Amino acid sequence: MAFVVEKFGGTSVAGPDRIRVVADHVARRRSRGDETVLVVSAMGSETDELLRMASDVAADPPGREVDMLITGGERKACALMAMALSDLGAPAESFTGSQAGFRTDSSHTGAKITQITPGRIIDALARGMVPVVGGSQGVSGDGDVTFFGRGGSDTTAVALAHVLDADYCEIYTDVPGVFSADPRIVAEARRMETISFDELLEMTASGCPKPAMRAVELARTYGVELHVRSAFSWMPGTTVTGEEAMEHAIISAVTHDASEAKMTVSGVADRPGVAGRLFRTLADTDVNVDVIVQNVSSRGVTDISFTVPRSQLDTARTAAQGLIGELEADDVSADDGIARVSLIGAGMQTNPGVAARMFETLASAGINIEMISTSAIRISCVIRAGDMERAVSTLHESFELDKDPADRASVY
């Protein structure tokens, strides 16, 4: 008997049939004695459809109205889920974010939770109801409806699991767990039984799409155990915890990200304050800079390269070009033909050979490395986009990620 918060993403509840399937799972689980709170996302592509309607009626719709509009998607899904559960003998009640007690700031389409008062959820549980909560939404101090942003339902689920003191939080998605590489690229990709919060954070930051990074950060902060599972197979998925695994792999996974572009500001003066001025300017225009590399200085000047989301390339270029005079730079160039491959693994901290082997592996495959960045548990290489899939496959094979961790090389 466990007390679990279960979060179902858009593909898990894409239509009435899927909603019935999920409700059946929850009803069976309840009859076996588990107690559950559900969090649901909007059905299928509903959020996209609502945003398309918004762009049909207004060029630049106000954030307040966008949030009112799109939170309706989760609300619809949770009402239908509550109906399906009741129909299957598991009495249920739906709750909007506001009704579930999610108070937020007023940052529309990116609201932050300020307080959770889940009195109605606790009351519903006490009455034997399955509470079904609309994900990614709350209410501001002004009484306006707020949306947490894409992937915000994961945040709702983790936050509820924390304040309700649930045993763990299950994130149901359309893949059966976290993999050692994208199974669409590497057929031998291995589902991991466990992974640490830090590794999962590095993975989501470097291309692994699920679960949402903000939710993983929240789970790590509050020590909420996460289970990443599939609502299509119902197999055990990947457990994400803060605890050190008994048998920890040196490398857990290889990830990739083809959504970024590279910018280079070349020939800038190599003096204090230059980088600060550049990245403050980019931050002020809301550009998300990721990998940053500054080459060694020669002739008193240097090149600064960095990656930005491809969708923000024009904004970033305009901002950087405006600084050419001030920074005494030669040029600003952009390159949208890049991709990033990353190795993730908490074990690499004590294995200095990992980076060398990664570079050797790519080199032996004839893949040129354009930029490198590292963290304690991640090494990323920026390469040509056309080399990406081959790089992922080669690295996966070289580091034996298809094997059980116990059967792999113990040092590189």
Add this chain to the structure above:
Amino acid sequence: MAFVVEKFGGTSVAGPDRIRVVADHVARRRSRGDETVLVVSAMGSETDELLRMASDVAADPPGREVDMLITGGERKACALMAMALSDLGAPAESFTGSQAGFRTDSSHTGAKITQITPGRIIDALARGMVPVVGGSQGVSGDGDVTFFGRGGSDTTAVALAHVLDADYCEIYTDVPGVFSADPRIVAEARRMETISFDELLEMTASGCPKPAMRAVELARTYGVELHVRSAFSWMPGTTVTGEEAMEHAIISAVTHDASEAKMTVSGVADRPGVAGRLFRTLADTDVNVDVIVQNVSSRGVTDISFTVPRSQLDTARTAAQGLIGELEADDVSADDGIARVSLIGAGMQTNPGVAARMFETLASAGINIEMISTSAIRISCVIRAGDMERAVSTLHESFELDKDPADRASVY
């Protein structure tokens, strides 16, 4: 400069293009100095689509969840309308029923307003915003979302016009006003410039579909002047007031209703309490009985006939058959091949010839009258369904309803 509550029905806001058209009208009006509060229904057939999804996931969905689901339709429409208005230079804010201050009882999918505290609407107006309110919805004392039922957006609009002390309330629909007969049946049907609340109530009760009866009752109670107009033609429509028109027609309109069936309980004992027992039983099964006719008694027994909505015929028949023994009745029979035609007119109270002329007109057209019922301003005849359209046309012509009231006969 007027202060007006404008209600837009589902066809008026059926898609993004329609929403832009309505927003354009409101923005122009605002720039001319009028102050407006908008109430919007769900877009097009959205309510039907949501109910179909509900029936896809559950055989008998709980009312609480149905209300949570379908009120999302109005909410979506009002967020899109607020976006469109803002885009056209008329800053706007959407409000759910709850945010607009509509408190209700807990009767789901048929909630009654208990209190309105429109503080946020007044505040939005003071800030120069156009408030856009989701129709037909509120919040119960338990904090649950409630739905007023079909046509409830008219009720929202009239109630807001009352508590905000608006100059009048405009109900925008897909027809340009109230007509002397259904223009689809009678090509010469005449749009009425004015009509009294009582006449409009009799019309809606006897087949005229718009506006919703409950809203008209509310408007009459609080003396809220209604304008029934079209959001397609934007022409002046029909004004509904409690004041006596300067030049009042004897007959205003002929209406028809083909949605009912006739039931007859024959050979019942002609003694006190029999009718009471029958109609109490029907009321207890929530059957809406309309026209009731009891034939004169012969041999100490009588026949009681009445009409019920065709959709409730089975329920009504079962209930009545259960009373055959107790009422010493011979038989219960049902007939779903009937229709009702009605003449409506406040002037008929002082014109005793109206009924006679109606019966003569139908007789000369070879149409048999099966039941008759009257009120102070209405005469209804139940006839064969196949005769309905001919009856409406003939009556419209006979009472000269295509002519201006001043040009008609002044007595019958």
